[in-house]
Amino acid sequence: MSRAARLGGFIVLTLGILAAGVFIIGSKHYLFSSTYQLRAQFDNVAGLASGADVQVGGVHSGTVLRIELPHVPTDKVTVVMELTDATHEIVKQDSVASIETEGVLGNQYLAVSFGSKGVPEVRDGETIASLPPLEVTDLFKKASTLLDSGKQALANTTEATAHLNSLSAKIDAGTGTVGALVNDRQLYNNLTDSTAGLKATVASAQIGVTSFRENMEAMKHNFLLSGFFKKRGYEDSETLTANAVEALPAEAPAKTFTYAVSQVFAGGDTVKLRNEKVLNEAGQFLVSAPFGMAVIRVSAGMEGDSDKDLVLTQAQAVEIRDSLVKNFGFDDRQLKTMGVGKSASGNDLPGAGQVQILVYPMGTKAAAEKREPTAPDTEALPAQKVPAAGEVKPLQR
Amino acid sequence: MIGATVTESTGITPASAGKPAATASVSPLRPIMIALEWFGNLGSFFWQVVQAGVTPPYEWRELIRQMDEVGARSLSLVVMAGAAIGVVVSLEARYSLAHFGAKSLFPATLVYSVIEIMGPIITGLVVSGRVGAGIGAELASMKVTEQIDAIEVSAVNPYRLLAAPRILACIVMLPLLTLAADASALLTGWATQAMVEPLSFHQFINDGFYGATLNAFLPPTFKTAVYGLIIGLIACFHGMRTHGGAAGVGRAATNSVVLGSLFVILADVVLVKFILAVFP
Structure with missing residues (x-):
């Protein structure tokens, strides 16, 4: 290697090191990137020095160029900072500069907040708003105040605890109303006794009610009152609806027996049967042929009070059912009643009531009473019916 | 020691060599006078070199x-010295900083101590040893073999031909x-640290x-x-003003290294203060 080449290599190498050093340091001070200046004014810069970091959103984005003391006592200290052009899009005219500390005792740096959307960008050399720095001495002063109030609160708590202590001591000793309540054994015994007495009273009342019901039952069968109940057709309103159905099944009945009310009953407004033999045909049919369900439907004429007619028709249906069950042997669980009150429709004898005994074939169910006029149910109904039919068919075979 | 070497090296003509030894015990101010004489001669030598160097023709x-x-x-010598210093500073700084729980400051400590103090002073001392001795011995042997006189006789300024290029270099x-x-x-400092615990070079530099x-x-x-x-300057001064054959060459080389190193360190004291004042 010639002398000149060796010297040239040496110079290039060392100047390269120099360039690298200058570039590394220079890039930290934005010597080689375009920058713009901003100013912010503070009453007190709390030790911020020129060359300090400027952070935008916590990212090192510039340096403090210089700090200028005011010329007039009423003026503020001006901090001139240099920011990279990259921050121009986020630092707006409403951005705020504040002096922060790294950690508790670290270096001071200048933090610039993001601006709001829509606010114009800052111009080179513009002054932005500032927040006064939070000084550690101020922090200590505040902490001291806080500690003082904490101390006061603690004293209050101690006092309150003392009061509570005294109160609980008094209760424990049986002093005062609460103390007496807590400590008096006699009071507890009295309460226990009262409860026992109350229990005994309730038991006696129950016995009284049972005897009253028995007395009432006896009265119903007393010759003085039995006429009333017989005429009414029922002793207890619960029996009216014990075997009732709300509506007729959807299927067509296998056999229908139709009578006028006057044919069956002694009068239009009574439940006393005129002649039980009238029902013989129907009773024998029920005995001879197996059936799924039979409904005794009674309707009244258009005369009279609607509510009373409803109860009357219900009672008449029950009376017919009782008669059939008494005189003919068949599965009485399948025999239902239905009093419809006033009904003009399907009445062959206008102005008078009608008795129908509708006998339905095997497999009929009183599903009609649960039917509701909503679309999903009516759609689901045929689907439910198919397996029901499937269940029935093997039984018939 | 310094006084003695200065005494011997300041004599330009062989005739003045015997004189200082005789008067040394007479006056207590003699070492000061000798030192002042040395500075005076060095100053005039420097002036002659500058005058010769700035006027054409250039060598x-x-x-x-x-x-x-x-x-x-x-270069190889300086790089090796620097590498050794990097390892030493790295080990020492790491050990000291770990004591204070400030290991995160390690990169900054290493960079600052190397760039501001260790690098310059180590380079100065190493080059003073190698180059100072070389220049001092070379010029002294030319002096004692009367080559410099021959150059002077052939109407060539020896300051321009010999001293100015060496000092400028x-x-x-x-x-x-x-x-x-x-x-x-810095490289060996980082490598030493990276061997102990992971530290990327990028993070180290950053x-x-x-x-x-x-x-x-x-x-x-x-x-x-x-x-x-x-x-x-010191090496050329001692080399061109030596006398007394092979012993004179040895003295010139020794003085060049010793005084060169000493004044490098002393200059550093002044320069540190000067730099702090001028480049805050």
């Missing part, structure tokens, strides 16, 4: 030869050698130069030009 070929001798040929090459020493010290300014980098590096001036 370009000799300058390049000397720059190669001082710079390129010293020292001034120019010292900062460059310092950069090489800095780079090698943390190390955090808050660094060009004022912390360029003045300490270029102050070594002053070291170059001191090393070159």
